Amino acid sequence: MMSLILFLVVCSVICVSLLNLNLYSTKMSLGRKMPxxxxxxxxAVLCGFIISIIPYITLLNMKLLKLSDVSFILTVKNSFYTVVFCFISFWLLSVIGKVALKPSKDETNKKKGILxxxxxxxxxxxxxxxxxxYxxxxxxxxxIDVTPQNFTYTVVLLTSTTYNLARIFEHLHIDRFLLNQRNTYAKSSLFFTVYSIAYSSTLYVFIEGLVDDLNFPMTIISLTSLLVLxxxxxxxxxxxxxxxxxxxxEQHMKLKINEQQYRSLFQxxxxxxxxVDLEGNFKDVNPSVLLLTGYTLEEIFQLRAEDILYGGEMEKIKSFVRxxxxxxxxxxxxxxxxxxxxVVNLRVTATHIKVNDSITGFYAIAQDVTEQNKTQKKVNYLAYHDELxxxxxxxxxxxxxxxQMKKSPFFATILIDVDMFKDINDHLGHSAGDTLLKLITLRLKKTVKKKGLIGRLGGDEFLVCLTDVHTNEEVKKIAEEIQLVMQIPFEIEGQFKEITLSMGITYYPKDGQDYDTLIKHADMAMYAAKRAGRNYYSEYKESLEIDMISKITxxxxLKIAIEEEQFELHYQPKHSAKDAKIVGAEALIRWHHPTKGFVSPADFIPLAEETNLIIQLGNWIIRRALCQYSEWAKxxxxxxxxxxxxxxxxxxxxxxxxxxMSSLKEFDVPAEKIDIEITESLAIENTELTKMKISILKELGFEVSMDDFGTGYTSLTFLSKFPLNRIKIDQSFIxxxxxxxxxxxxxxxxxxxAKNxxxxxxxxxxxTAEQLQCLRKWDCDEIQGYHYSKPLPARAFLEYWSGFQGQVV
Structure with missing residues (x-):
């Protein structure tokens, strides 16, 4: 009995080891594309070895063979034939597609059946x-004695054993490839051990039946192990x-959840x-489609895609559908x-629907971009057009x-600026200013017509590009027509307003061969027109460039002069017309340039105004004048x-x-001793603000005078609007x-x-004395001029004042 048990143990060790080796090799070859x-x-090697070695061990156990080199070599030699037989058999089975020998996920997933x-x-x-x-x-x-009963009995048992082994291998592979469960060698070893006992005991019974009677214990073991297997x-x-x-x-539940999520996302x-199906019929739509199209669900299912497309859109989108x-x-x-x-503008994303590897239709997800595109068009329009x-x-x-520069040998540009436009905004409000700009645009269009293009550069500046002109005279004629048509008063919010324009003209290519140069020169010409008194047009000349360079220099x-205080104040006395008593002194700035010498205020004061240096310069004048007055008073x-x-x-x-006020406090000068002189242009261009500030100054104790009166456009009625202390009649009348x-x-x-x-x-x-006599006769209050004195340095003025005390002229 012990020999039988030892026999079964040895056979089990061999079979279990070789079958686990097969599992291990399968696992290691996974994903490596083993041929x-x-x-x-x-x-075939595994099967051939098992087929040959188990009968050999059985004969050794039954003592029908002796363990020797000769018997082992014969066994190995004949195992080669079994390997070849197994290889040919398995290969033929693989070729005809009955059973796949190398397990894979695709093959394992196929239903093979029992046969x-x-x-x-x-x-x-x-x-x-x-x-x-054999x-x-x-x-x-x-x-041996081969009997049909023994052979048939053993074939049935061995077939059952082999079938069980095949099924075990199949389901181990199902665990591995389909269910992603790990196969432990303990589990496989259990299966393979029972198989080994059944297989070994069956062969033992068969061989013993060939040479002797059936071994009953081994038969019981064979049947029992097969049953257990x-x-x-x-x-x-x-x-x-x-x-x-x-x-x-679990997959069904996930599928159900996914379907619910899909329906929720869809609905x-x-x-x-x-x-949409391949024929263009609507198979399903979500509620947003009904809101978008206005159709009911029943109506939409009666329509095809081409029924709701606008105009010739169907032909347009056919390529996208393909x-x-x-x-x-x-x-x-x-x-x-x-x-x-x-008509609704849609942005559509379309993707196909595939069922069982066949395309059955497509999804179309549509966004209403009608308003978005309108907004975008407006943005694009405003990127190149003036909104007003x-x-x-x-x-x-x-x-x-x-x-135009690329295609035309000659054209002209006119840069237009509305004179004193700020005054309109200040007096009538910005809405009135906007209305005026629109009206100016209409008149420009009527005047220029098809002879050129009109653009608004910003604010109150326009640019006219005259393309259909051939001579300078034509250009100047159009400029004069523009001035003429603008002289007609504009009706704005129930009021009539007259305006004038300052214009600068440049010619291509003479005055500039690129846009920036051409417009820069037109700007110079336009400012030359303003300096000439406004309501004028000026053509660009090279001298303007020289003037501009000179101004820049x-x-x-001037910036350096302000930093280094290269200035000095001179003081011109004002005398009483009646008794020649000195009643005031006007502070006048002088610039002693380190290399150019004396620079006239007429040259640098306007420049300071243009470049906004005037405030720095004006603050210096205020402080220097108050400081000097304080020194005189001491x-x-x-x-x-x-x-x-x-x-x-x-x-x-x-x-x-x-x-x-802070300067007055610093130099301890009373406000009553200071006379603030302003210009006519300030009163005209900033009427309301000027009135307010004059009132504030007078409340603080200052006197306010209007300088150079009569040279601008101020009417006599303006005098009643401003709380002035004096007017200074311009010397051009004197x-x-x-x-x-x-x-x-x-x-x-x-x-x-003024008296009234x-x-x-x-x-x-x-x-002259004659001028003085006339002014005294007309009861003028104060006299200022070279008849008494030119502007004097501070020390000389004090000496002049001291020498003049008590004199009457």
Missing amino acids: EVLYTLFL PYLILSGIVASFILLYIV LLENVYFIP FMITINYIEHQLMYQHGLTE YNPDAIFI ETLKGSSVCFETFILTKNKE TGLPNRRAISNEVKE MTEE KAPIEFQLSINISPKQFIDPNFIPFL RDLPGNKSHGAIVQSLVSV LGIKATAEGVE
Whole structure:
């Protein structure tokens, strides 16, 4: 009995080891693309070795053979034949597709049925038994007696054993490839041990039946082990089926959840979703489609895609549909017509629907981009057009001019600026200013017509590019027509407003061969027109470039002069017309340039105004004048006022009055001793602000005078609007007295009006005794001019004042 047990143990060790080796090799070859022929050869070697070695061990155990080199070599030699037989058999089975020998996920997933396994098992069982009979008779020369009962009985048992082994291997592979469960060698070893016992005991019974009677204990072992093998195989398969059922339920639940999520995404998606078949019929739509199209669900299912597409859109999107049906996702824009006949612009993303590897239709997800595209078009329009006037803006008109340079040998540009436009905004409000710009645009269009292009550069600046002109005279004629048509008063909010324009003209290519140069030169010409008195056009000349360079140079020098305080104040006395008493002094700035010498205020004051240096310069004048007045007051009992000229920009600056008051406090000068002189242009261009600031200054104790009165456009009625202390009659009216009767009448009238309004009158530029006599006769209050004194340095002025005390002229 011990020998039988030892026999079964040895056979089990050999079979279990070799079968586990097969599992291990399969695992290691996974994903390495092992050729089918190599795997077939490996399997044939294992089977051939087992087929040969188990009968050999059985004969040794039964003592029908002795363990020797000769018997072992014969066994190995004949195992080669079994390997070849197994290889050919397995290869043929693989070729005809009955059973795949190398396991893979795709092959394992196929339903094979019982018949292939039974055929394979029966062939293997028959071959093994025939091979044993051959070994005993022809190799080992052992006399045997083959009976049909023994052979049939053993074939049935061996076929069952082999079938169970095949099923075990199949389900181990199912665990591995389909269920992703790890196969432990303990589990496989259990299966293979029971198989080994059944297989070894069956062969033992068969061989013993050939040479002797059946061994009853071994027969019982064979049947019992086969029964156990069946039981554990069935149990294993049942557990596997239960596990698969659990996985199926889990997958079904996931599928159900995914379907619910899909339906939720489909139903509540704010974008319209169409499901369309290959014929263009709507198979399903979400609620957003009904809101978008205005149709009911029943109505939409009666329509085809082409029924809601607008105009010729169907032909347009056919190419996109073809791309979708090829398997691509495409995006495109199209238009549909709603039930209410409204045209809606859609951005569509289309992708195919595939069922069982066949495309059955496509999804179309559509966004309504009608308003978005309208907004985008407006943005694109505003990128190149002025929103207020609808004219091309700076970017657009510059592009047009650049294009004109490429195709035209001659054209002209006119840069237009509305004179004193700020006054309109200040007096009538910005809405009135906008209305005026629109009206100017209409008149420009009517005047220019098809002879050129008009653009708005910004603010109150326009650019006209005259393309259909051939001579300078044509250009100037159009400029004159523009000026003429603008002289007609504009009706704005129930009021009539007259305007003038300043224009600068340049010619291509003479005045500039690129856009920037051409416009820069037009700008120079336009400012030349302004300096000439406005309401004028000026053509560009090279001298303007020289003037500009000179201005740039002087601007830099002026900055340095302010930093280094290269200035000095001179003081021109004002005398009483009655008794020649000094009643005031006007502070006048002088610039002593380190290399150019004396620079006239007429040259650098306007430049300071243009470059905004005037505030720095004006602050220096205020502090220097107050400091000087303070020094005089410490040396002599002076009673006269000090007049300080304030530029328009400095006057309207928010910090002007606070700076003035802090300076008074610093130098301990009473406000009553200071006379602030402003210009006519300030009153005209900033009427309301000027009135307010004059009132504030007078409340603080200052006197306020209007300088150079009569040279601008101020009417006499303006005098009643401003709480002035005095007007200074410009020297241009005084110069020709007493000979010029017209000027005499003007001066006499100005003095008279001022007297009636309680305003003092000061005459500027008085140079002769005759002029002084006329002014005294007309009751003018104050005299200023070379008849008494030119502007004097501070020390000389104090000496002049001291020498003049008590004199009467």
